[in-house]
């Protein structure tokens with residue numbers, strides 16, 4: 001497998017003169033961040049050896065390599081969700097390719113349902129921990145010792161220094177942010193009211209269908225992770241309304257501006 005990650009990484013490197021250390025994955029409805037990079041290289045997933053390609057019509061998915069306010073980044077526009085039928089090896093693949101390219105920090109955004117009673121639609125939540133409720137784990141299978149240990153420590157999965165930096169930025173820029181625990185589950189169903197309640201009881205503040213597999217993979221490989229959710233709907237007792245994917249996308253888009261601002265500033269601070 002390592003050879004495949006390497007081959008994909010070598011191909012990507014051959015397409016760019018940059019060597020980004022920061023990877024960014026964009027969440028549903030949060031593609032606008034791509035407009036804030038000065039693109040140097042734009043590579044369709046299906047041109048990259050062994051790279052998974054999207055099954056969802058319309059969005060093939062591509063890697064953007066460029067500069068965000070002068071800082072080199074590699075951005076995945078289009079991610080792989082477990083609910084689409086990708087096995088965890090595929091979900092993990094791009095992260096490991098980034099690792100082979102020399103990426104040391106990963107920023108992941110997502111749209112999520114809010115579980116904490118003081119969250120409102122449009123709020124941002126910095127992820128300070130997660131609960132893996134996917135029916136599996138991307139590290140199941142033979143361990144690739146060259147990437148990381150068999151039994152990775154998860155006591156600080158979300159890099160504390162990045163969280164503190166993001167809080168400081170939010171404070172300086174007057175951006176409202178929460179901190180909390182993200183529960184990741186497979187979907188594609190949204191939650192029943194009983195499931196929202198259960199998630200809140202077990203300690204989650206937000207819920208979504210992504211991020212956890214990518215972050216586990218990255219953390220295993222020693223990549224420092226930062227995750228942030230845009231709250232697009234509420235799973236709070238008494239406030240639960242019908243929700244659709246379109247609404248999630250629209251609410252994410254509408255509230256993307258502060259997310260882009262925060263991430264841009266964080267990227268500069270990491271650099």
Ligand code: HPA
Nearest residue numbers: 111112113207208209248
């Ligand atoms: N549940 C699961 N995933 C989600 C939600 C939700 O309420 N909102 C956005 N993604």
